[in-house]
Amino acid sequence: MLGDATSVIDRIPEIARIPSVDELVGTFRDLARTHPRLFRLHRIGTSRLGEPLLMLSTGTGPQHALLVGGPHPNEPVGFLTLLHLAQLFVEDAALRDGLGYTWNLIPCMDPDGARLNEGWYAGPFTVDHYHRHFYRPALRNQPEWTFPVLDESAYFDRTLSETQAMMRVIDGLRPRFQCMLHNADFGGAYFVLSRKIPGLADDLLQIVRDFDVPLELDPSEAVGWPVAGPAVFVMPPSPELFTHNGRKTGPRAHGASSAHYAQRHGTFTLITEAPMWHDIHPADSEGESYAGTMRDLAADLRREVDEMGEALRRVTPETCSSPEVFPAAVADTLAIGRTYVHRWEEAADSSDASRPITASELASTRLTAWRTPLRAAAMLRRLLRVECEAGNHRPVVRAELSATEERFARAANGVAVTLLPLRSLVALQIAAILTAIAHL
Numbered sequence: 001m002l003g004d005a006t007s008v009i010d011r012i013p014e015i016a017r018i019p020s021v022d023e024l025v026g027t028f029r030d031l032a033r034t035h036p037r038l039f040r041l042h043r044i045g046t047s048r049l050g051e052p053l054l055m056l057s058t059g060t061g062p063q064h065a066l067l068v069g070g071p072h073p074n075e076p077v078g079f080l081t082l083l084h085l086a087q088l089f090v091e092d093a094a095l096r097d098g099l100g101y102t103w104n105l106i107p108c109m110d111p112d113g114a115r116l117n118e119g120w121y122a123g124p125f126t127v128d129h130y131h132r133h134f135y136r137p138a139l140r141n142q143p144e145w146t147f148p149v150l151d152e153s154a155y156f157d158r159t160l161s162e163t164q165a166m167m168r169v170i171d172g173l174r175p176r177f178q179c180m181l182h183n184a185d186f187g188g189a190y191f192v193l194s195r196k197i198p199g200l201a202d203d204l205l206q207i208v209r210d211f212d213v214p215l216e217l218d219p220s221e222a223v224g225w226p227v228a229g230p231a232v233f234v235m236p237p238s239p240e241l242f243t244h245n246g247r248k249t250g251p252r253a254h255g256a257s258s259a260h261y262a263q264r265h266g267t268f269t270l271i272t273e274a275p276m277w278h279d280i281h282p283a284d285s286e287g288e289s290y291a292g293t294m295r296d297l298a299a300d301l302r303r304e305v306d307e308m309g310e311a312l313r314r315v316t317p318e319t320c321s322s323p324e325v326f327p328a329a330v331a332d333t334l335a336i337g338r339t340y341v342h343r344w345e346e347a348a349d350s351s352d353a354s355r356p357i358t359a360s361e362l363a364s365t366r367l368t369a370w371r372t373p374l375r376a377a378a379m380l381r382r383l384l385r386v387e388c389e390a391g392n393h394r395p396v397v398r399a400e401l402s403a404t405e406e407r408f409a410r411a412a413n414g415v416a417v418t419l420l421p422l423r424s425l426v427a428l429q430i431a432a433i434l435t436a437i438a439h440l
Contacts, residue, residue: 008434009211009427011091012084018076018121018422021051021111024083028056028107031086038090044106045165051111053165058089061101065437066175066267068106068166068258071144071182073113074136076121077274078181080422081429082107088430099437104173109144110162113137116325125276125419128412130185131378138332139254141325144180147256154239156255166258174265177440179433180258183425184275186417187367188216190231191432192271194259200439201229207431211424214278217360220340220368235259235271253332270436274425277417279363291353293362297369298344304373305337308380308407315400319387326383333376340368374411381408 019027032041038058045053067085069078082105089096089103096103108114119133139145143162149155159167170178184190189208193200208215208231215231226234238256259269312330319327344365347353384401 008431009423011088012423012427012430015080015422015426017123019079019083020118020121021108021114024079024107025052025054025111027083028054028086028105031090032056035090038096039086044169046161047110047112048161049112053109053111053162054107055169056086056105056107057102058086058096058105059099059102060097061099063101063177064104064173064175065101065177065179065433066104066106066169066173066262067179067181067433068109069181070108070110070114071180071258072136072142073110073115073117074134074185075181075183076114076117077183077276077422077425077429079107081181081426084426085430085433101177101437104169104175106166106169109166110137110142113141127277127415127417131374131408131412132381134375134378135325135382136329136333136375136379137325138328140332141328142254144257145254147258147261149238149256149260151239159255163255167261170258170262170265170267175262175267177437178258178262178267178269179429179436180269180271181429182271182273184216184219184273186277186279186371186415187219187275187364188214188231188278189275189428190216190219190222190233190273192222192225192233192235192259192273193228194235194263194267194269196226196228196234197268197436197439200436201232203435203439204232204432205230207428207435211428211431213274213420213424213428216273216275216364218358218364219273220364223343235269253335268436268440270432272429272432274428275420276422276425277419279367280416280418284359288357288362289353290355290357290361291348293357294344294348294353294365297365298341298348301337301344301369301372302341305334305341305376308373308376308404309334311400311404312380314396315384315387318392318394318397319383320392326379326386330376330379330383333372333379337372337376340372370411370414374408374414377404377408377411380404 032039040057042055043052044055069082070076116135120130143160146160146163148157191204217231222233228234238260381404387397
């Protein structure tokens with residue numbers, strides 16, 4: 001068994017790039033072929049575009065651990081984590097067989113989406129280059145968020161083929177432990193648990209400190225969720241994700257997560273969020289009111305979202321060459337932005353809004369107000385460039401591409417960030433997995 005956090009990072013080499021889907025799958029196939037006594041490779045399903053979905057299993061324990069990389073295709077750090085963990089299993093029999101687990105590794109949950117991000121996987125790791133090749137699926141096209149919900153108040157049954165493959169795996173393994181290896185692009189590290197476990201939040205916090213990774217204390221995605229400790233949150237039940245202050249937030253856009261689905265088997269799920277970039281200018285909240293700041297940022301985001309929404313409306317009848325995924329992804333990102341606007345406006349009118357805003361609240365909200373329209377502009381730019389490169393030179397398409405290029409350039413240069421070492425992020429995720437298992 002691996003010892004303290006230092007021993008984890010000491011056994012991981014420096015990492016310069018993220019593998020493509022073909023490289024990732026090829027390496028997992030090679031491991032199974034080279035070490036047939038250690039590894040078993042299974043095909044668990046097929047993606048919507050026909051990619052084989054693979055799972056590599058090793059170990060001899062009676063309990064099952066399920067580890068999943070790339071639950072979102074713009075979050076590929078988990079690819080690296082599973083590659084290096086598999087190599088540790090080759091080298092360390094005590095880790096592989098001594099913890100009482102059979103380990104099941106799904107290297108890439110959404111290969112179709114990952115291929116639309118591959119342009120940035122090899123670097124350079126800059127904000128501009130990342131977003132020039134950025135793709136984040138609409139919620140209805142995300143395997144991780146299309147698990148079924150049978151509650152009539154939030155019913156959802158439009159599961160994707162990748163989701164169905166995961167459902168079969170979860171039902172077949174009935175894992176005691178599941179880890180979804182997310183990574184935030186910007187901000188800090190945080191964790192989401194399917195339930196509280198005494199002492200786990202403190203140990204996860206210590207791991208982040210050991211690897212000198214910044215913390216995210218107030219992630220926009222987890223506002224209002226139960227808190228297990230600093231930067232550690234508990235996933236609410238699926239129906240509650242679609243209400244705010246007791247009211248539905250809008251039409252049902254997606255289903256449950258893998259964490260919700262696996263709860264039927266008593267599975268404990270850990271979600272890791274490890275940032276690739278960190279803002280080198282920490283937010284200074286001194287003297288700023290919560291209400292005023294939230295209103296200002298809501299107004300800024302509303303303006304950006306409305307402008308791009310109008311641009312998308314103007315070009316939608318003219319787009320004929322682009323795959324449907326990009327218009328859907330842009331529209332979904334703008335819808336998420338509108339949700340943030342409404343929540344921030346409500347927060348500004350709340351009973352405690354006269355207080356000063358904290359530094360962590362300010363940093364998280366500013367990040368969301370910058371990142372959301374940048375993501376939308378990045379994908380709208382890709383959509384319009386495909387149209388023009390295919391010969392669709394209608395005036396409205398050319399005009400919107402020019403305006404979007406300008407908006408994208410301004411936003412991509414709107415923040416100064418530093419890249420965190422990929423090696424540290426991989427070590428953090430592996431250490432978090434082993435720490436969580438030690439608490440079960």
